[in-house]
Amino acid sequence: MQSTAHDFKDNVGAALANPNLQESLTMLKVGFSERRRLAAERLPEFEALRDRARDIKNHALANLDFYLEEFERKVIGLGGHVHWAPTAADARRIIAELCQSVGARTVAKSKSMVAEEIALNEHLEAIGIAPIETDLGEYIIQLRNEPPSHIIAPAVHLTKDQVADTFLEHHTPLGFTKRLTERNDLVAEARYVLRQKFLDADVGLTGANFLVAETGSSMLVTNEGNADLSNTLPKMHIVLATIEKVIPTLEDAAVLLRVLARSATGQESSAYTTLNTGPKRAGDLDGPSAYHVVILDNGRSNVLGTEMQEILRCIRCGACMNHCPVYGAVGGHAYGWVYPGPMGAVLTPQLIGVEEASNLPNASTFCGRCESVCPVRIPLPKLMRHWREREFERHLTPKAVRQGLALWGFLARRPKLYRRLTGIANRVLALFGRAEGRYGALPLAGGWTRFRDFPAPQPGGTFHSQWARHGGTRTRP
Amino acid sequence: MSGSHDDARAQILGGIRRSLHRGELSGGPRQAVEARLAAPPRGPDVARARLAQPEKVELFCQWAEANNATVARVAAGDVPGEVTAYLARNNLPARAAMAPSPQLDGFDWAGQKMLSLRRGRGEGSDQVSITGAFAAIAETGTLVMASGPEHPVTLNLLPDTHIVVLREADIVGGYEDVWERLRARYGKDRMPRTVNTITGPSRTGDIEQAMELGAHGPRRMHIVVVRE
Numbered sequence: 001m002q003s004t005a006h007d008f009k010d011n012v013g014a015a016l017a018n019p020n021l022q023e024s025l026t027m028l029k030v031g032f033s034e035r036r037r038l039a040a041e042r043l044p045e046f047e048a049l050r051d052r053a054r055d056i057k058n059h060a061l062a063n064l065d066f067y068l069e070e071f072e073r074k075v076i077g078l079g080g081h082v083h084w085a086p087t088a089a090d091a092r093r094i095i096a097e098l099c100q101s102v103g104a105r106t107v108a109k110s111k112s113m114v115a116e117e118i119a120l121n122e123h124l125e126a127i128g129i130a131p132i133e134t135d136l137g138e139y140i141i142q143l144r145n146e147p148p149s150h151i152i153a154p155a156v157h158l159t160k161d162q163v164a165d166t167f168l169e170h171h172t173p174l175g176f177t178k179r180l181t182e183r184n185d186l187v188a189e190a191r192y193v194l195r196q197k198f199l200d201a202d203v204g205l206t207g208a209n210f211l212v213a214e215t216g217s218s219m220l221v222t223n224e225g226n227a228d229l230s231n232t233l234p235k236m237h238i239v240l241a242t243i244e245k246v247i248p249t250l251e252d253a254a255v256l257l258r259v260l261a262r263s264a265t266g267q268e269s270s271a272y273t274t275l276n277t278g279p280k281r282a283g284d285l286d287g288p289s290a291y292h293v294v295i296l297d298n299g300r301s302n303v304l305g306t307e308m309q310e311i312l313r314c315i316r317c318g319a320c321m322n323h324c325p326v327y328g329a330v331g332g333h334a335y336g337w338v339y340p341g342p343m344g345a346v347l348t349p350q351l352i353g354v355e356e357a358s359n360l361p362n363a364s365t366f367c368g369r370c371e372s373v374c375p376v377r378i379p380l381p382k383l384m385r386h387w388r389e390r391e392f393e394r395h396l397t398p399k400a401v402r403q404g405l406a407l408w409g410f411l412a413r414r415p416k417l418y419r420r421l422t423g424i425a426n427r428v429l430a431l432f433g434r435a436e437g438r439y440g441a442l443p444l445a446g447g448w449t450r451f452r453d454f455p456a457p458q459p460g461g462t463f464h465s466q467w468a469r470h471g472g473t474r475t476r477p
Numbered sequence: 478m479s480g481s482h483d484d485a486r487a488q489i490l491g492g493i494r495r496s497l498h499r500g501e502l503s504g505g506p507r508q509a510v511e512a513r514l515a516a517p518p519r520g521p522d523v524a525r526a527r528l529a530q531p532e533k534v535e536l537f538c539q540w541a542e543a544n545n546a547t548v549a550r551v552a553a554g555d556v557p558g559e560v561t562a563y564l565a566r567n568n569l570p571a572r573a574a575m576a577p578s579p580q581l582d583g584f585d586w587a588g589q590k591m592l593s594l595r596r597g598r599g600e601g602s603d604q605v606s607i608t609g610a611f612a613a614i615a616e617t618g619t620l621v622m623a624s625g626p627e628h629p630v631t632l633n634l635l636p637d638t639h640i641v642v643l644r645e646a647d648i649v650g651g652y653e654d655v656w657e658r659l660r661a662r663y664g665k666d667r668m669p670r671t672v673n674t675i676t677g678p679s680r681t682g683d684i685e686q687a688m689e690l691g692a693h694g695p696r697r698m699h700i701v702v703v704r705e
Contacts, residue, residue, distance in 0.1 A: 068493075223680045249517035254651065273673075286629045
């Protein structure tokens with residue numbers, strides 16, 4: 001997918017002016033986050049499970065090479081195949097060759113963010129293979145030729161009416177000429193249209209929530225059952241997963257499953273959690289005759305051992321974006337690439353470069369809600385701060401910001417001068433702003449006042465002077 | 478773009494080891510992870526997965542219904558009758574694809590004159606399927622299906638209505654108990670091709686986050702719990 005992360009500020013302007021998006025985002029703010037809170041409250045052990053989930057992922061990352069080799073050994077032992085893809089281009093080539101090896105014309109795809117990351121659909125189309133998205137949300141946005149706007153709810157930016165218009169446009173040639181108004185009718189029509197495509201597909205391609213080293217199983221969590229049809233009906237099943245998805249054992253999976261669904265949608269359990277282990281066995285009446293796992297690195301191994309390593313614990317539940325005031329205001333498309341919200345603001349600069357994505361780690365108020373709900377306790381604000389530091393080190397920060405910071409740094413090292421100047425500024429701003437209590441325009445602060453008022457200081461002086469007046473004391477280390 | 482499979486493999490594993498500032502795991506650290514793999518530690522105890530058997534059965538039924546399945550609790554002799562009655566109550570055809578399992582064949586289906594059964598895998602045209610279950614999880618009201626000649630996966634997915642015959646004794650507390658049963662049945666490192674854990678009918682929240690049933694899998698799930 002072509003990144004527009006560098007256009008973040010323009011994207012935000014467009015998002016704020018889009019009434020359909022704003023209507024959808026209003027629903028998001030009360031939906032997922034409230035359901036997550038209730039689910040967490042229903043399980044007294046939830047916080048202890050989050051601690052263990054964090055520890056399990058840390059353990060897996062510290063021994064990642066061992067568990068990947070163990071996983072590979074088990075898959076091969078059961079007649080499956082493992083392919084290693086250092087880069088996105090490698091993964092695209094491997095998958096294309098696998099599809100061509102069975103003469104595939106269509107591929108039934110189950111929602112995979114990693115497939116978005118490597119722009120797999122475009123690649124398959126270019127070689128004459130039709131990828132068919134089967135997750136309802138992904139199907140809707142594929143018809144609309146849009147990227148997903150959320151990692152677990154790809155069409156969350158759309159209203160029911162927009163979906164109805166999209167279906168009418170694309171299903172009319174199939175004989176569905178009535179514009180539908182009810183959600184369940186829209187779901188039923190998509191089910192009918194996609195069912196035949198499942199039955200006709202030559203290859204099923206899925207992602208994986210976890211790879212279990214102990215058994216060589218890929219694990220998928222869904223609500224619709226589309227992933228299960230994708231891995232059962234076609235003659236070949238391809239799993240595309242990144243290196244950090246491997247976990248040691250089924251017991252570890254149990255812990256992670258308990259925090260995943262609750263954090264994502266507030267469900268006790270998703271409708272389908274499926275373990276796939278190798279191809280069809282002797283005597284089986286269904287299942288794929290070939291089972292392939294493509295393990296993709298795409299820059300992740302470089303993140304290990306760095307200050308950013310903790311982002312590799314991410315289990316892609318989407319809770320950070322569901323609770324983010326910035327995501328809640330602008331939606332996922334504004335972030336400009338595959339992964340939006342706080343986890344995207346940390347991961348995207350890693351995957352496509354801080355030069356391209358430097359706006360994203362700055363799109364945060366550091367309110368900390370993302371960290372407070374993360375099931376594997378990733379310190380997302382801290383990691384975004386690391387990116388801001390790297391951006392500054394590389395002189396990517398705008399000149400005006402650097403000069404402002406330099407001025408502030410100069411004054412902060414001279415406390416007497418700082419207090420004198422802020423005292424004067426405070427009195428002047430309080431005096432002239434007394435009538436209205438705010439400023440609609442202010443010299444040197446146009447970047448602020450263009451979008452919002454600047455509050456006039458209340459009488460009483462600066463924080464420092466009030467602190468001194470109330471008998472505050474300074475302590476020296 | 479990298480060269481052969483072996484080069485790509487070495488590149489990724491080597492990159493991981495470089496970042497972790499060590500070579501391939503060996504000695505004590507390797508023995509430690511091998512031991513962890515051989516005897517997997519369990520996560521924090523979840524109290525509601527640790528109940529006595531009768532309470533487990535109750536909890537399973539409660540969560541299954543909360544997740545939009547319907548539940549009937551009957552004696553073994555009444556299973557075929559309950560299936561027929563369920564189909565009639567819901568105006569469904571008295572025709573079903575049934576898993577070719579000896580356990581299901583143990584019930585007296587011949588007594589249901591109106592019910593027509595086909596044994597085999599699921600097809601796109603099937604409206605109703607009947608299967609057993611390998612186990613069920615009380616903690617979340619989840620059914621566990623292990624694939625094999627006696628339980629084709631397509632029966633869990635393709636029909637509009639899925640009827641599951643579940644023995645009370647197969648209801649366990651949490652996931653961990655299922656893993657123990659799988660290891661006991663298939664061996665420590667051997668899993669069936671597919672283990673589907675299924676919680677209620679298929680659903681989607683992809684349009685305006687409102688849950689709608691029957692996305693791609695069954696729209697209805699009826700669980701017949703067999704009293705012991």
